[in-house]
Amino acid sequence: MSGPAPRPTVVLESARLRLRPGVASDAEALHPAFADHDLMRWWSNAPHETIAQTRADLAQRAPEWRRWIITLQENDRAIGFVAAGEKRQGNVSEIGYLLARQYWGTGMAAEAVSRVIDQIFAEGQRRVFADTDPDNAGSRRLLERLGFRLEGVLRGEWETHIGVRDTALYGLLREEWRGAA
Numbered sequence: 001m002s003g004p005a006p007r008p009t010v011v012l013e014s015a016r017l018r019l020r021p022g023v024a025s026d027a028e029a030l031h032p033a034f035a036d037h038d039l040m041r042w043w044s045n046a047p048h049e050t051i052a053q054t055r056a057d058l059a060q061r062a063p064e065w066r067r068w069i070i071t072l073q074e075n076d077r078a079i080g081f082v083a084a085g086e087k088r089q090g091n092v093s094e095i096g097y098l099l100a101r102q103y104w105g106t107g108m109a110a111e112a113v114s115r116v117i118d119q120i121f122a123e124g125q126r127r128v129f130a131d132t133d134p135d136n137a138g139s140r141r142l143l144e145r146l147g148f149r150l151e152g153v154l155r156g157e158w159e160t161h162i163g164v165r166d167t168a169l170y171g172l173l174r175e176e177w178r179g180a181a
Helices: 026-034 051-059 108-122 137-145
Strands: 017-020 065-072 078-088 092-099 127-132 149-160 163-173
Touching: 017 108, 026 051, 026 078, 026 092, 065 108, 078 108, 092 108, 108 127, 108 137, 127 137, 127 149, 137 163
Parallel strands: 092 127
Antiparallel strands: 017 065, 065 078, 078 092, 127 163, 149 163
């Protein structure tokens, strides 16, 4: 007996962005971000050395995870993604995100993550959480700006390409969500 079918990755739009399911050409567009040592510092895996690694990363997807590719409204070139994985069926989702360096500081990460959170809560989820490295100041600021609360730090949680790392867990409840940033 199999579980319920995964939720579809529907196209989402915001003022400047279009978030859509991935296509094969996204690997070429996103490879520079996946190869960026500073951007990938806080990820659990090392920066990608080849486009084949990026293709493989984008191709793998557990059934409970959806990935929205972030594009600008005026073109369809991938500049990042927001991923959401249902951790407790119908109730709790985890989110993660990546945005190409040239778009840092533009508010686009907040815009994209907000739009995905709107979708998750519209589908009936009661809680969204994110885990980030405690030293990842940019990600922590983004989560806090969106209304997430620090719920705890798990010591020695991840073994990564930079060593064993703690994780800071942030959570947001549907009734706390104030909508798109």
